[in-house]
């Protein structure tokens with residue numbers, strides 16, 4: 001304090017230099033006290049929603065026999081460029097790419113599939129019985145313009161299935177996504193589906209789009225005109241209003257589908273009817289990444305009151321990707337769910353969040369010896385599977401009891417100097433207020449019985 005005063009005095013005599021320094025310190029503090037734009041903390045208050053989402057993902061992954069895989073957040077940049085495509089919006093505008101100190105060009109993953117496919121090939125998973133099913137959860141990074149529900153660091157749950165061509169798989173992934181949303185209580189959802197066809201169909205479709213957009217070149221912003229020939233799907237996928245209007249009359253993938261693609265899509269639709277999910281055939285849906293073939297889909301939540309729609313996830317087939325990255329020809333299908341969006345949607349509809357198990361016992365300690373012994377009792381109860389709360393850092397009886405009642409426990413154990421010496425503990429039933437002294441070596445069975453009775457009492461009440 002005194003020092004500060006002295007410094008302030010100096011301020012008046014140094015011609016504003018200290019002011020500048022202070023400004024710099026303030027700026028420095030601001031930088032230190034916030035994460036980079038588009039990135040954020042997920043605080044304990046929000047974690048019950050995230051936990052619910054993670055639990056649902058794990059449950060569904062187990063129900064369909066997926067194995068978990070974790071791949072690095074950072075991969076060589078060329079892996080992403082070769083898989084998602086160099087001319088895609090994600091590759092050109094949204095990747096966090098940089099050179100390492102060793103001069104390797106790397107990038108933060110903008111999605112999970114490329115890394116998972118790299119791992120599949122590298123670890124020879126092609127010898128495993130097919131289909132091989134891999135599942136991952138983790139952060140992904142896109143240098144996008146942040147707004148509500150759109151971040152630069154966000155989380156995806158990702159499911160990939162390798163080695164099966166049958167369209168029943170396409171329907172099964174929809175069934176999985178649908179089950180997941182049902183577990184989370186998200187009901188008002190529509191699956192937008194389409195087919196971009198085999199690679200040959202896709203080339204024909206691309207040509208048709210190039211012809212169409214060339215005719216309408218004047219309506220296309222200069223920044224996207226190069227894409228007319230290079231990647232016309234990107235113009236179709238653009239969210240710009242004028243381009244959406246242009247897309248309405250654009251040729252659709254259906255016009256270019258070969259017989260194989262048509263049969264695949266028709267069967268997929270038959271299976272969707274069997275599933276009874278709500279779906280729409282969106283003939284302009286192509287999805288932003290180059291590796292898609294055949295079926296593509298997007299999962300959209302609808303807010304009927306505001307007419308707004310939120311994309312919760314999407315995916316499709318990528319039957320050529322593994323071969324194009326150096327693996328043996330292997331058909332594949334996958335989808336990713338945006339976990340941040342699932343959480344937002346759950347909050348919007350007041351869905352049930354995860355409820356952590358509540359502690360049933362609280363230990364109060366009232367002397368130095370009792371505090372020491374409490375550590376052993378806590379460990380004993382933990383081992384017996386009895387969730388226990390405490391406040392060992394406090395010595396005061398009232399404040400400990402207040403914490404016990406806030407924790408909503410059924411039983412409080414109180415140990416003073418006398419009990420610590422006698423190797424006993426006072427067991428207080430919170431509901432009735434009755435208490436008895438029990439020996440520490442019989443504590444676990446006595447507690448178990450009392451807790452069982454406590455459940456019955458609570459039910460009757």
Ligand code: AMP
Nearest residue numbers: 149150151154311312313314337338341
């Ligand atoms: P995509 O790989 O672009 O199809 O994205 C799959 C899902 O990830 C989307 O449906 C969103 O739920 C979510 N997602 C995509 N981009 C973002 C973002 N910038 N911020 C938050 N979630 C996103």
